[in-house]
Amino acid sequence: MSCWQTVQDYALRSVGIGERLLPREDFTLCEQFTLIGSGMIWNIYFGLVALLAGFFLATALAMGKASHNRLLRKPSEWFIFLFRGSPLFIQFFFAYFLFLSLKGVSSVFDPFTSAGLGAAVVLFFNTAAYTGEIFYGALLSIPRGDLEAADAYGFSGWKKFRKISWPTMLRLAWPAYTNEAIFLFHATTLVYFSGFPAWQQRGDALYYASYFADKTFNPFIPYPILAMYFILFTLSVVGVFGLINRRLNRHLPAERRSKLRLRPNLLR
Amino acid sequence: MFNFCTDPDTLPKLEWFACYLTTGKHMGFYFSFGTVLLLLAITAPAALLFGFGGASAARARFLPLRWFGKAYISIVRGVPDIAFFLFFVIALDQGFEWMRHKVKCPDWDQPIRQGNDFVVCAQAKLPLGTAPQWVHETYGFSLAVLTFAIVFGAFSANVIYGAMRAVPKAQIETAEAYGMSRRQTFWRILVPQMWVFALPGLSNLWMVLIKATPLLFLLGVEDIVYWARNLGGTANPRFTDYPHADWRMWYFLALLVFYLLFTKVSELVLDRIMRRLSHGQDTAAGEAQRRAAGGPP
Numbered sequence: 001m002s003c004w005q006t007v008q009d010y011a012l013r014s015v016g017i018g019e020r021l022l023p024r025e026d027f028t029l030c031e032q033f034t035l036i037g038s039g040m041i042w043n044i045y046f047g048l049v050a051l052l053a054g055f056f057l058a059t060a061l062a063m064g065k066a067s068h069n070r071l072l073r074k075p076s077e078w079f080i081f082l083f084r085g086s087p088l089f090i091q092f093f094f095a096y097f098l099f100l101s102l103k104g105v106s107s108v109f110d111p112f113t114s115a116g117l118g119a120a121v122v123l124f125f126n127t128a129a130y131t132g133e134i135f136y137g138a139l140l141s142i143p144r145g146d147l148e149a150a151d152a153y154g155f156s157g158w159k160k161f162r163k164i165s166w167p168t169m170l171r172l173a174w175p176a177y178t179n180e181a182i183f184l185f186h187a188t189t190l191v192y193f194s195g196f197p198a199w200q201q202r203g204d205a206l207y208y209a210s211y212f213a214d215k216t217f218n219p220f221i222p223y224p225i226l227a228m229y230f231i232l233f234t235l236s237v238v239g240v241f242g243l244i245n246r247r248l249n250r251h252l253p254a255e256r257r258s259k260l261r262l263r264p265n266l267l268r
Numbered sequence: 269m270f271n272f273c274t275d276p277d278t279l280p281k282l283e284w285f286a287c288y289l290t291t292g293k294h295m296g297f298y299f300s301f302g303t304v305l306l307l308l309a310i311t312a313p314a315a316l317l318f319g320f321g322g323a324s325a326a327r328a329r330f331l332p333l334r335w336f337g338k339a340y341i342s343i344v345r346g347v348p349d350i351a352f353f354l355f356f357v358i359a360l361d362q363g364f365e366w367m368r369h370k371v372k373c374p375d376w377d378q379p380i381r382q383g384n385d386f387v388v389c390a391q392a393k394l395p396l397g398t399a400p401q402w403v404h405e406t407y408g409f410s411l412a413v414l415t416f417a418i419v420f421g422a423f424s425a426n427v428i429y430g431a432m433r434a435v436p437k438a439q440i441e442t443a444e445a446y447g448m449s450r451r452q453t454f455w456r457i458l459v460p461q462m463w464v465f466a467l468p469g470l471s472n473l474w475m476v477l478i479k480a481t482p483l484l485f486l487l488g489v490e491d492i493v494y495w496a497r498n499l500g501g502t503a504n505p506r507f508t509d510y511p512h513a514d515w516r517m518w519y520f521l522a523l524l525v526f527y528l529l530f531t532k533v534s535e536l537v538l539d540r541i542m543r544r545l546s547h548g549q550d551t552a553a554g555e556a557q558r559r560a561a562g563g564p565p
Contacts, residue, residue, distance in 0.1 A: 085531040086524050087479040093493065094524055097500070097517035186348040193350065193486055210354050217386045219362075223355040227347040 003030040014038040014202050022201055022211065029221070032212050036225050039205035040233070045116075046188040046204075050123035051181055054131055057124070061132030062169070066139050076132070083129030088122075088187055089194055095122045096195030115196035123191075127184045134180060138173035139165070171248040178241040182234050205229060297495035301526070303409070304481045304492060311416040312477065316470075318421020323428035324454075341429065344422030350483065356415040357487050368392040405490075412487040420477055427469035432458055434465040464545055471538040478530055482523075496520055 009019035011034055023031050064076030083091070099118050102109040112118040142165060150164040170177075189206040192198045198207055205226050212222035249257040273287035288294070325337030344352060369376065369392035376389050395403045435458055443453040485493035500516030546554045 082528070086527040087482050089482040089485075090493070090520060090523050090527060093496075094517065094520040097514070097520055100514065101517050189348045189350050206348065206351055206354070209351065213354065213358060217358070217362075219355045219358040223351055226351055227343075230347055230351075 003028075006030045007034050010034045011038055012041075014041050014204070014208075016200065016202055020200075024215075027212060027216055032208075032222055032225055035208045035212075036205050036222060037229060039203055039208045040229050042115075042191070042202075042204035043185060043188045044233070046120055046123055046191060047181075047185040049120045050127045050184060050188075053124045054127035057128035058131035058135050059166070061128060062135035062139050065132065065136045079125075080129045080132050080136075083126050084133060088126055089190055091122055091126060092119060092190060092194030092196065095119075113196075114199065115191050119191040119194075119196050123184065123188065126187075127180065130180055130183075131177060134173050134176045135169055137176075138169045141172055142168045167248065174241070174245045174248055178238065178245070181237055181241060185233065185237065186230065293495075293499060296490075297492070297499055300490060300492045300495050303489065304484065307409075307413060307416065307481060307484060308477065310413050311420065312474065314413065314417035315420035315424050315473075315477070318417050319424025319426075319428050322421055322425030323432060326425065326429050327432065337425070341422050341425050344419055349419055349480070350486070352419050353415055353483055353486060356418060357411055360411055360414060362386055365392055408488055412484055412489050415487065416477075416480070420473065420480075423473055423476070424470060427473060428462065428466050430469065431462040431466035435461045467542060467545060471542065474534060474538065475531055478534060479527065492523055492526075496523055 006028070007030075010031065012018050013022075013035060022035070061076045061080060064072045065080065067073050067076075095118060096113065099109055099112040103113055112121065146164055146168055147160075150160045155163060189204060192203045192207040201207075201211075203211075209222040209226040213219045216222075270283075270286060270290070272283060273290075322337050322340050325333050326341060328334050328337065365386075365388045369388040372391045373389035378387065395407045439457055439461060440453060443457045448456065482491070482493050484491040496519035497516060500514065500519035543557070546557065
């Protein structure tokens with residue numbers, strides 16, 4: 001079977017398009033590259049959904065945690081503590097079995113037991129908590145002069161937030177937020193190793209990599225392929241976030257711009 | 269466990285819970301919390317040792333050693349860690365067996381990788397096929413510890429490397445002016461002074477290490493996740509070992525609370541250590557303490 005044929009069969013296997021049976025013997029390099037790459041679709045999907053949705057919740061959480069109102073502050077603090085204080089792995093398990101129990105109560109929860117929605121919700125909450133903490137830190141370190149200048153210009157309420165606090169907060173938080181994004185993409189590999197089942201063997205990149213490692217007893221090929229995909233993907237995330245960072249810093253003189261310093265990846 | 273448990277009348281009563289929670293299998297579950305703590309107790313110093321080695325290698329003068337140190341730090345940090353966990357367990361196991369194979373069976377003429385199989389002679393198997401069950405479990409556990417130490421060693425190597433660079437240059441130059449050799453400067457000046465700079469990073473790492481322990485489950489150790497899944501589940505909807513419905517949610521809720529408490533306690537303890545260490549130090553925290561005690565501004 002030619003490599004092109006393999007690509008046609010398996011490139012979209014992880015979303016259920018193409019050949020149904022996974023290769024069982026005589027694994028070629030081409031098959032491993034294609035299937036693991038196909039699994040990356042899920043990693044990218046989880047990462048993007050959680051990151052985009054989490055961004056807004058994180059802003060709300062940071063505002064809540066910095067608020068003087070107890071009713072806003074306490075829930076935000078607890079939310080952040082809950083998701084940052086416990087392992088993501090356990091969160092996945094708990095959420096899966098929670099959704100499984102809720103399924104019995106109402107059929108509204110049916111789709112949540114699949115990884116595509118349920119795990120995305122968990123990742124969304126998780127990254128919102130981590131990002132919320134980053135944004136909260138940035139919110140506290142907005143230069144006082146900026147806020148006083150806003151007051152002097154007669155800005156207040158929403159306008160002050162929209163024009164002054166929020167952009168400055170983003171600018172200060174951006175390097176740490178970039179690390180969080182990378183970290184989140186790495187964390188997406190946990191999904192199919194926790195409670196969530198890979199229905200019809202549609203899994204993410206790590207799922208296929210461990211499939212090959214189990215079948216061939218040779219971890220030295222699939223895992224480096226996976227590593228290569230992730231390093232490439234990390235580089236492109238860094239590229240995109242670097243562009244946004246440049247835009248956020250465009251009004252500053254060159255030497256005061258905050259550089260992206262990459263300290264990616266610790267487990268969560 | 270309790271005498272009244274032998275009486276079937278307790279089943280509908282609340283005492284039944286006391287019986288349920290003290291069955292032999294639950295004892296295994298509680299024991300596995302000990303496994304997690306044991307893992308932490310062994311891994312933390314081991315990872316620190318790996319980290320110290322990695323950081324020293326990364327700043328060695330000998331070029332290949334420096335490359336090795338830097339590659340170790342950056343590769344392990346650049347890839348999803350869970351991939352490393354899955355990779356190292358197989359790779360280490362095969363590595364050990366391969367080495368034993370080379371030593372014990374020098375006249376073996378077949379290839380080790382035959383298609384999809386990894387074949388070594390019977391004497392080289394680790395652990396030996398005839399070994400009792402506890403040897404297998406201990407071997408699995410030590411592989412897990414080694415894997416954790418390698419991965420977290422890279423993280424702590426990065427922290428320690430940064431801390432070594434944060435030690436003021438003047439200190440090193442003074443040591444050289446006193447005529448100390450490179451080795452003496454390293455052991456007597458650099459290493460004692462770097463810990464204050466390393467501690468915030470290392471305590472952060474400790475929190476991360478706590479949260480990484482459920483991954484033991486993926487490495488095939490019977491840890492708390494394993495037991496929670498088994499005890500909470502119904503073996504089979506109709507005929508079940510456990511007299512309850514699917515309780516896995518509650519078991520994992522218990523684990524969630526356990527981890528939350530554990531991180532909270534560690535946070536308090538580490539705060540206290542940090543306060544003690546920065547006492548009298550020329551850092552922002554030390555300065556704040558001095559002012560709070562009423563020292564001159």
